[in-house]
Amino acid sequence: MSGVHISTTVNGDSVEFVCHPSESLLDVLRNRIGLIGAKEGCSTGDCGACSITLDGRLVCSCLVLGAEVEGRDITTVEGMADGEKLHPLQINFLKHAALQCGICTPGFLVAAKALLDRNPSPTEEQIRFALAGNLCRCTGYDKIVRAVQATAKEIAKTTKKKR
Amino acid sequence: MRYAAPLTTKEAVSLLANAKGKAFVLAGGTDLLVRMRGDYIEPDLLVDIKRITATQDIKKSANGFRIGASVPCAALNENAGLVKAWPGVVEAANLIGSDQIQSRCTMVGNLCNASPAADTIPAMVAAQASAVIVGPAGRRTLAVEKVVIGPGKTSLKKGELIEAITLPKRPAKSGDAYLRFIPRTEMDIAVCSAGVNLTLDAQGVVKAARVALGAVAPTVVLVPDAAKAIVGTKLDSAALERLAKACEAACAPIDDKRGTVEFRTEVAGVLARRAAKIAYERAGGK
Amino acid sequence: MAHDTSFTNQNFKMVGQRRPRPDGVDKVTGRARYGADVSAPGQLVGAILRSPHAHATIKKIDVSKAAKLAGVKAIITSADLPDLTNGNRGMFDILENCMARGRALYDGHAVAAVAAIDAPTAKKALKLIKVDYEVLPHVTDVDEAMKPGAPIVQPHIRTSGVEPPPKKASNISQITNFGHGDVEAGFRAADVIVEKSYKTEQTHQGYIEPHACLASVGPDGQGELWVTTQGHFVFRNTCATLLGMEIAKLKVTSSEIGGGFGGKTHVWTEPVALALSRKANRPVKLVMSREEVFRATGPTSSTSIDVKIGAKKDGTITGASASLRYQDGAFPSIWGMLGAMTAFACYDLKNVKTTGYDVLVNRPKVAAYRAPSAPMAAFAVESTMDQVAAKIGMDPVEFRLKNAASEGTLSSYGPTYGPIGIKPTLEAVKNHPHMKAKLGKNQGRGMACGFWFNFGGQTCSDINLGADGTVSVTIGTIDVGGSRASMSLIAAEELGIAYEQVKCTIADTSSLGHNDTTEGSRGTFSTGMAIIFAARDMIKTLRERAAKTWGIPVDDVEWKDGKASAIGAKHKKLTPLSLANIAASAAKTGGPIAAHNEVVADGAGVSFASHICDVEVDPETGATKVIRYTVIQDAGKAIHPDYVEGQFQGGAAQGIGWALNEEYIYGADGRLQNAGFLDYRIPVCSDLPFIDTQILEIPNPGHPYGVRGVGETSIVPPLAAVGNAVSNAAGVRMTHVPMSPPRILSALKAQRTG
Structure with missing residues (x-):
């Protein structure tokens, strides 16, 4: 070989x-x-x-x-982080306790970022289907979805400000 | 194992034709690499076709659409013209796996993997799609339903590969739809599925139909009796009931970890009925 | 044990706050190191050959070809793992489960192992090992295994719990009975009786991180093991015993753990990795594939249960009995017994009787899975409760409230309850807006209750004061979901300092005394207790040091708001000393400041939950969608509410998966057909709604803060809550879990055709 x-x-x-x-x-x-x-x-x-x-x-x-x-x-x-500045998704995953064991967290963060890059204001259903390829066995996904929603809200606020 | 990434179809065909041992085409790899990891296959050569220009894009022409063999399914949904013309084919392709899988999996890969439960095949068969096959003897075009000859088996000869899928030009007042049944909302393999493609006349009467079922037989089945059941109707409930019965009659499934004979047969009819209604609406029927 | 059991005056400053976890940044940046994330110089890759047969005699293993393959450094079979268990049958069973000894007992049973320079070489070597099997008849179904003439899994087993002791081998390893009163008289007094049989299929814990370890043993008999585990101290003891090592010479470090749920309380490959390392005299990394995880670790029991409940028209239960048949896999355990103990634990019953059967089959050794055995028993009992309520025309919540246990109730499994939360959870259900929400077409609502014992066990913790006044808390239980944050909150609370001043770390086995496995929802309960006691000791020391600094009697010093203060007008001029002040002068006042506590944490309070579930069932396909879900559970005292809610939500999600889609599917050949996440269908994000939670706090008098374990109870009610909801939505009683679409559709069809 x-x-x-x-x-x-x-x-x-x-x-x-x-x-x-x-x-x-x-x-x-x-x-x-x-x-x-x-x-x-x-x-x-x-x-x-x-x-x-x-x-x-x-x-x-x-x-x-x-x-x-x-x-x-x-x-x-x-x-994902910009130097010592964490990505908003990373901050919100911590803030909303969106991880328990954390083994799935890197995958969820990358997938959630891919979603928000493509669709900055997804519905709950769009978030759930976009993250369906990432299994989490600890959280029941509740706090993960909330962390993504919170990030999307922040993005909406900052883009509004920029305008 | 050797890995090759040729830049032309000709080069790929030559690699496959001259390969000693087992050679496989690699496009998205979402089936092939899983089979390799599970030790179901031990390739001697992988020919990655993603760097071949002729496989890389979706082209619209006077004759319809040409979808390259390495176009990931996610890209189908990004092509507005294709979504408008063939929503059923696109939704079938977009049902395969997760977003992660969508970024990699291809319609041609789904076809060549030749699973009875493949999502895109019933939709493609209903749509009268064809495969553009290139081999040592040159090019040929083959109806999609003739590509798969059994579970995991295709009619492709040594050295042949599929360069693209073509979808015919769409007549006015046409619509297609694909539905599958899975136990969860995502990530499962179809327990059974149905693709329906319809063309209506000016009055909204079905004038042409194709109905194909997945996961109810060793290969995807085209069900002419199901089409007959709805041609000449406006999809009234009696027609839909006949359609469902014709589909049930065409089922010859197996019991396995994903479903029972009874379940697959009954639900195939339900899905065909529901898909026909969606296709009818998409075709402009009311 | 002497500690404060008065909860009324507790005015918490830190406990109850939602603070960021100390391991958080590492976990969102990819830096956290799990079982497979660590490597050692010169490490080899370990791999295991597994039996393709459910039951077989291993006549011969020929490793000669594999041994000759370049790059193969060690091969082991059971011959390399001599029996050092000294007559301890439980330990011998662990040894035999780690590596088959002359017989393969299930599909996936380890038969041989190799260590090679890389993964492709190890894989190739496995293919070169020739095993000569003589295939034996097998049995994988629990009811089949109990029948006379069934293939015998363990010929040495004689059923215990029957008189006179049987002479013939049986697959029933033990029969256990619980209860009190006279159930037959109870049934005679009943106005209505419902008697029903249920089945539940086998499920897996489904942690996303496969088992992984890095083992290193030298010819000097010293070793190290980095491993993903729920109990590194117990792993150390077990591995040392099986390998003939001295316990102090094996250092086990627990990695970050990628989910356990009970499945990482047992050793599977770790003794094998250590044996390979010893033989090769090089470090060996052994990581299971997902397929191996499903075939050879984990699962919980599949069951077959009969329940009979009789009640008066006013809703009083007069008699209740259950016969619970649980399979243990190929090695005897206590899962049927636990089912029999938990079945009726929610209720105050005059006449109750349960019988548990532990049954051996040719499946992997059953492991603990979150409140092990309770969810299946609750499914059977709570489904029957709904049917009895329907039969007497009573609201199911009222029916349960009428019979719910409370303080002073003699439980069905023996003890008399202290203050408990079953009634409060039911009252909360009654008052919850969820119960009043309107249901649409094809939708149904169900509720159910659940119970779990909880556990305390051996625990110890250290607290060390840093030179700058910050505090290191060192614990020996595993952090499976945020407990380091909870422990830091507790230490900060006791010491009166800021959360940020505390850092909690999990020690390896050489740095702390023994800690029992993190199981039985004991982490926060027991380690929290040890930290409280250690902190109180440390405060004593801090006061002494301050007294020494000031040259005043220690009784004149109090600890207040994180500072030593001199009491009384005569000391008015003395400025209070902070932790940093005291730490700075420690060298002059007696040296380093540390405290520790060792405890057998008795007094774990039992825990109850009630769940509400709404579903929609497609009558044409049997597909079920959970549309709303609410968890109400007694936490005693929620130290970190985020992670308490997380436990509630996670348990509910696992239970929903179990109720609807998860199951081990064995073929007629006894081989597992769905050993992967594709066909072993755990819930995905789009399968679930938000899971609402309500934390109740009925203090546990056995803990200084009133804490009860919260990790397990949440998986107990969902099977029944979903089952009752599905049955109400579909109009047909479902008795077989998982309630998969084919099962629902065929139940509907059977009902239609009568």
Whole structure:
């Protein structure tokens, strides 16, 4: 099994790695690049704990090969905060106690950000369906949905101000 | 295992045709990689077709639409013209998995995975979609219902791949719809499903119909008797009842972890009835 | 135990506040380290070969080909795990569950393990191990396993609890009886009797984080284990015993835990990882796949239950009995017994009798799952309660209130209750706007009650004062959902300081005394208690140090608002000393300032909840949508209301999933068919509504603040609450959980065709 050499961008940084051709991007991120924020809950695309964005689209990194990402643009939960300033979603997840064990939290944050980037004022139903690919076993999703709603409200306020 | 990402269809065909051992086409990977992780397949070669220009976009022409094989299902919903012409096909494609899966999964992948429960196939069959197949012997076009020949089996020959799906031009007063039954609201595989495509005359009478069912037989089934049951009607309740009965009669499902024979048969009829009503409304019927 | 049990004068400053958790930022930025997130230099990858058969004799295991594969550093089978359990059958069962010994008892039972330089090599090595099986007849259904002639799972088992002791092997490992009075007389006195049978299918805890550990053992007999667990001290004791290590020489560190719900109270792969590491003399990381998690860990019992309740027309229950058959998987346990204990715990009954059967089948060893055994018993009893209420034409809430237990009630499982919350939760249900909301077409409402014992157990905690006056709280129970924040609130409360001045950390097994597993909703109850007592000790020390600094008697110093103050006019000139002041001069007043407390936390207060559920059922497809859900539960005292609500909501969501869609599906071959999140269907975000909560606080006299455990009771009522709602919406009584669409549709059809 010979390795594949890949140059790509992760959270704005140029990254190079060599991986097995069958190795998942999730394993590459965790084991070769040292970014452990994305978690493996299932390896079959059913739990969303490994959510990242690839060229702006939300994906399960367990269902992407490391070999596929030559020249692509990847973002992970580690790229959400702006320096020491947390992303509003991160702040609201903490404020609304939207996590208990926290294992699903990185995936939810990445998925919620992808939703709000696309649709800054989603309905409750739109939030619930947009997050249906992320399993949480602790919270019953209640406080997660509330944290996303609170963030959307804040976004609406700031865009209003800007106008 | 070797990974290749050719830039042309020709190159991809040549890689597949000359492959020693087991070669697979990789598009979205949402089925293929799951099967690899579960040790159901052990490929010797993966041919990633996402860097081939001819697979990358949705084109509208005088003859209808051409959807490239690596277009993710999420992108279908972003194409307003396609959503307007074929809402049933788009909703079928958008029902597959989560947003995460939508970003990767493709209609062609869904077709080639050849599951009896595939969401896009009944909708595509109802829509009279065709597959543009490229192989060592050149190009050919094949009706979608002829691509899948059994669970997990396609009629594609060694070296062949599907470059795109085409959807025909839409006559006036047409509409399609797709419904599936799943136990949860998201993330499940269809227990049974129905795709209905209708064209009405000026009076709102159904003049042409195609009805296809999923997950009730080894392959998706086109049900001409179900179409017959509603052609010439305005979808009155007797016509809908005949449609449901014709669908039930066409079912030959199995009992498995996702549903029973009885359940699949009964609900397939219910879904066909409901989908027909939606398609009828979309076609402008009242 | 001497502590203040008066709750009336408690004027909390910190307790009851919703403060950010200390582990929060790490968890939203991806920095928090869970079981699979840590690596060691030179680490190998461990992998386990599992039986594809439900029941088989293992005639031979040939590892020679795998051993020759380049990159394979160690292979182990049961031969590498000799029996060191010294006649302790429970410990032997754990050993055999970790690695099959001559026989495979379920699909997924570990048979061999390898450690290799990387994952592909480990996987390849597993394929090269040849196991010669002789397949045996199997049984996976609880009722089938009890029949004479069923394949025997454990030939050494003789049913306990029957006289005379049987001589023949049986799959019924024990029969247990609870209750009081004369139920037959009770039934004779009844105006109406409802007798019904129920089934519930097996479910899994479904934590999103698979089991994972990093093990390192050297030839000097010393080792370290990083592991996702609910009880690292108990893991240490168990692993050391099974591997013949000295307890003090195995250091176990609990990682952040990605959900447990009882499933991480048991060791599964950890002894295997340690054995691989010892053999390879290198660190070994062993992470389960999701499929392995489903096939070989966790699940709760599937059950078959008969309930009989008789009542007078005025609603008084005259007699109640239940026969509860629970499967334990392939190893004997107490799950049927717990079902029998909890079944009628909500009610004040004159005549009650329950019999629990613990039954062995060829399925994975059943593990605790959140209020283990209570939800199934509650499903059967609370479904029957609704039917009795209907039969006598009484409102189901009134019927329950009429029979609810209260202080002084002799419980159905033995003890007499202290102050309890079942009646208050029912009153709250009655007055809740949810009960008055209008229902639409095909919609129905149901409610149900639930009970859980709660537990205390061995606990210890340390408090250390930093040189700047900040406070480290060190605990030994696991934080499964915000308890570090709760513990910090408690320490701040006692010391009279700001929440921000406290940092709570979970210690490894070498840094603190033994703590029992974090189970039985004991975390906040018992560790909170240890912290309160330790803080009170520390205040004593702080007063002494202040007295020494001032050169006045200690009795002249009081601790007030986080400061030492001298009492009385004669000390008027002495400025109060803060923690920082006292810490700064500690070297001169007697050295470091620390306190600790070790306790067997008795006095865990029992907990009750009542839930209300509205559903809509599609009569053409049998699909159910939960449209409204309300949880009302007694928390004793809510230390951190956010995380109390979180426990209520999480338990309800798990119960809803269990009620509607979650189930283990075994084929005729005894193999699990849905070992993944695709077909083991836990609720997704779009399946659920917001889950409303109401926290009641009926103080538990066994805790200084009145705390009761809150983690488990919330999963007890949902099966029945959903079941009653579905039955009301569909117009047909559902008796089989999960109430999946095919089951609902076929029940509707059966009713239509009579």
